[in-house]
Amino acid sequence: MDRMFTAEHEVALAAVREAAVLCRNIQAAIGPDVLEKKDRSPVTVADFGSQALICRRLAEAFPDDPVMAEEDSAALREPAQAALLDRVVAEVRRLVPEATAEAVCAWIDRGNLTAYRPRFWTLDPIDGTKGFLRGDQYAIALALVVEGQVQVAALACPNLPLTPGADAPRGVVFTAVRGEGALAWPLEGEGEPVRVQVSATADPAQARFCESFESAHSAHDAAAEVARRLGITLPPRRLDSQAKYAMVARGEADLYLRLPTRPGYVEKVWDHAAGVLIVTEAGGRVTDIHGRPLRFDLGPTLAKNRGVVVSNGRLHAAVLEAIAAVGVA
Numbered sequence: 495m496d497r498m499f500t501a502e503h504e505v506a507l508a509a510v511r512e513a514a515v516l517c518r519n520i521q522a523a524i525g526p527d528v529l530e531k532k533d534r535s536p537v538t539v540a541d542f543g544s545q546a547l548i549c550r551r552l553a554e555a556f557p558d559d560p561v562m563a564e565e566d567s568a569a570l571r572e573p574a575q576a577a578l579l580d581r582v583v584a585e586v587r588r589l590v591p592e593a594t595a596e597a598v599c600a601w602i603d604r605g606n607l608t609a610y611r612p613r614f615w616t617l618d619p620i621d622g623t624k625g626f627l628r629g630d631q632y633a634i635a636l637a638l639v640v641e642g643q644v645q646v647a648a649l650a651c652p653n654l655p656l657t658p659g660a661d662a663p664r665g666v667v668f669t670a671v672r673g674e675g676a677l678a679w680p681l682e683g684e685g686e687p688v689r690v691q692v693s694a695t696a697d698p699a700q701a702r703f704c705e706s707f708e709s710a711h712s713a714h715d716a717a718a719e720v721a722r723r724l725g726i727t728l729p730p731r732r733l734d735s736q737a738k739y740a741m742v743a744r745g746e747a748d749l750y751l752r753l754p755t756r757p758g759y760v761e762k763v764w765d766h767a768a769g770v771l772i773v774t775e776a777g778g779r780v781t782d783i784h785g786r787p788l789r790f791d792l793g794p795t796l797a798k799n800r801g802v803v804v805s806n807g808r809l810h811a812a813v814l815e816a817i818a819a820v821g822v823a
């Protein structure tokens with residue numbers, strides 16, 4: 495069989511790698527003064543800059559493909575935001591010297607798709623903004639959805655160790671094409687990728703689970719109850735962003751629980767599409783808390799899903815059962 499989506503895979507990998515350079519440049523410049531002043535502007539500059547770079551590459555390679563991205567340039571175009579726009583343009587120019595303010599805004603706005611299409615890209619230019627500001631984990635997540643199925647994914651995790659357990663070097667990109675498995679590439683350099691595979695853990699009590707760092711994003715108390723019910727004694731690993739999907743995909747964790755915190759929150763497509771394909775291609779399973787597959791054919795939100803459960807596959811049924819028994823709604 496011919497390999498499918500070869501060009502899409504190549505472009506997605508190159509695009510998230512380039513955006514990661516911009517994000518790293520900006521994160522490296524965050525000093526204690528930024529944190530003291532609770533200044534969110536570094537992540538705002540990185541959000542816009544990352545989206546501009548990735549949408550530019552997609553526009554070049556696939557001019558007809560729409561992009562459903564998290565950010566739009568409306569705020570950036572306001573005269574009061576001129577200084578912020580200057581900072582975004584300066585960061586983009588370090589990678590694309592010919593970039594102008596107008597071009598940067600136009601690239602960002604290529605990400606303005608808000609309705610479902612039979613073929614579209616979805617992008618979170620920085621996922622885990624709180625982690626980014628803390629100097630912690632964040633991700634750049636890009637996926638191609640065709641007929642409601644994620645076909646190609648690229649997930650850059652600039653602060654995740656390249657090798658599980660080792661502290662350095664950091665920076666890894668996970669990619670997947672449906673039916674072809676999942677790969678982990680060094681973020682930088684020409685190094686060969688390695689195949690990633692979920693764990694073989696079959697005893698729920700032995701499960702290593704991860705969840706959001708932020709308790710506002712995922713109910714830590716409910717997850718603790720589910721864990722108790724499964725006989726899990728290890729404390730959860732807490733980290734920001736879709737890096738949690740990567741942890742399960744490469745067998746560093748067996749479970750990622752994202753349990754709803756309040757009735758109103760609906761998950762966004764760009765917060766999950768890339769992670770879902772990477773985990774499933776690594777042999778794992780992803781559903782919502784009721785065991786339903788995540789629906790990417792409904793627009794920007796996972797309107798028909800509630801929470802997210804990610805596992806190595808073997809543990810999935812037991813976890814869904816425990817969630818039902820605990821009564822997570």
Ligand SMILES: Nc1ncnc2c1ncn2[C@@H]1O[C@H](COP(=O)(O)O)[C@@H](O)[C@H]1OP(=O)(O)O
Nearest residue numbers: 622706707708710711712733734735755759765
């Ligand atoms: N109440 C909430 N429940 C679940 N996810 C949320 C909630 N509020 C924001 N998010 C989203 O969670 C993602 C980060 O999750 P994590 O905790 O796994 O790092 C962000 O994309 C964030 O969206 P946003 O970018 O709009 O803030």
Ligand SMILES: [Mg+2]
Nearest residue numbers: 618621622765
């Ligand atoms: Mg996000």
Ligand SMILES: [Mg+2]
Nearest residue numbers: 564618620621
């Ligand atoms: Mg984001």
Ligand SMILES: [Mg+2]
Nearest residue numbers: 564620622623
């Ligand atoms: Mg956001």
